[in-house]
Amino acid sequence: MNAKVIAIANQKGGVGKTTTCANLGIGLAQEGKKVLLADCDPQGSLSISLGYSQPDTLSTTLATVMGKVIMDIPIENKEGILRHEENVDLLPANIELSGMEVSLVNAMSRETVLKQYLDTVRKQYDFILLDCMPSLGMLTVNALASADSVIIPVQAQYLPVKGLEQLLQTIGKVRKQINPQLKIDGILLTMVDNRTNFAKEISSLLRETYGGSIKVFATDIPHSVRAAEISAEGKSIFAHDPKGKVAEGYINLTKEVLKIEKLRQKHKAGISR
Ligand SMILES: Nc1ncnc2c1ncn2[C@@H]1O[C@H](COP(=O)(O)OP(=O)(O)OP(=O)(O)O)[C@@H](O)[C@H]1O
Numbered sequence: 001m002n003a004k005v006i007a008i009a010n011q012k013g014g015v016g017k018t019t020t021c022a023n024l025g026i027g028l029a030q031e032g033k034k035v036l037l038a039d040c041d042p043q044g045s046l047s048i049s050l051g052y053s054q055p056d057t058l059s060t061t062l063a064t065v066m067g068k069v070i071m072d073i074p075i076e077n078k079e080g081i082l083r084h085e086e087n088v089d090l091l092p093a094n095i096e097l098s099g100m101e102v103s104l105v106n107a108m109s110r111e112t113v114l115k116q117y118l119d120t121v122r123k124q125y126d127f128i129l130l131d132c133m134p135s136l137g138m139l140t141v142n143a144l145a146s147a148d149s150v151i152i153p154v155q156a157q158y159l160p161v162k163g164l165e166q167l168l169q170t171i172g173k174v175r176k177q178i179n180p181q182l183k184i185d186g187i188l189l190t191m192v193d194n195r196t197n198f199a200k201e202i203s204s205l206l207r208e209t210y211g212g213s214i215k216v217f218a219t220d221i222p223h224s225v226r227a228a229e230i231s232a233e234g235k236s237i238f239a240h241d242p243k244g245k246v247a248e249g250y251i252n253l254t255k256e257v258l259k260i261e262k263l264r265q266k267h268k269a270g271i272s273r
Helices: 018-032 047-048 062-071 097-105 110-124 138-146 161-175 197-209 227-234 247-273
Strands: 004-008 035-040 083-084 088-091 127-132 149-155 183-190
Touching: 004 018, 004 138, 004 247, 018 088, 018 127, 018 227, 018 247, 035 047, 035 062, 035 138, 035 161, 047 227, 062 097, 062 110, 088 149, 097 110, 097 138, 110 127, 127 138, 127 161, 138 161, 149 161, 161 197, 161 227, 183 197, 183 247, 227 247
Parallel strands: 004 127, 004 149, 035 088, 035 127, 149 183
Antiparallel strands: 083 088
16 A cells, blocks of 8 residues: 545635545545545644544644654654544644644755655555645645645635635645645535536636646535534534535545546556556
């Protein structure tokens, strides 16, 4: 095994990064994949949404293991990694991670501290999903530097093109300077209200703007209050509302992500032959 690392990123807040990370991750686990979800946001929203309602009380988090990488201190196997009842592992985060962002500024190889950590656990998983914070700071750069690909959730209610430009520029810089293999798996429309034409308009605007260069996932994630409830429940949409339209959306997204990975493996095998 050598995990595919996917960063779920958008510097705009509240677009569905955490919800996508948790539910895509658990969707992949339901397909038999070994999954690690890493909370890369000092707000700890992913940790909270998976049931750790007070992440500040956790003693070992992503900040701990990144700190050890910086100090060159050995990390124990699965140190700080928690097991969620829906068969995914979680490396949680809390406010200590914002201190880490400051420490990174003076660290050697500051852009690749997270990558160095992930390289120590990568062989134990099929997928590692990184829930990025809503900024393009050093932690997000670390996530992009570690990732094989990026999924960009976009809330279908707002015209997202301007904000996307900044993110795409950052991805371009990371590709050029640190991680030339970084791919964009696609833009995911979230919180889609099917009663309006917004989603269709935005989706065609995105397709017009980015042409063939960036895929927009065929799956949209519908808006539903049931999805908004899950972070208080500490479980996935599959456990909370298994027959609902959001669960169906995340099942379809899981299938698309597995298909992309299959193609990547095929391509790799073709190249090495
Ligand atoms: N499909 C959906 N339908 C309705 N509400 C949703 C849906 N997906 C997410 N939400 C809600 O929208 C809010 C923002 O979602 P989420 O936390 O996943 O976004 P985020 O991009 O991770 O936010 P942040 O940038 O603050 O980390 C949350 O309150 C969440 O419960």
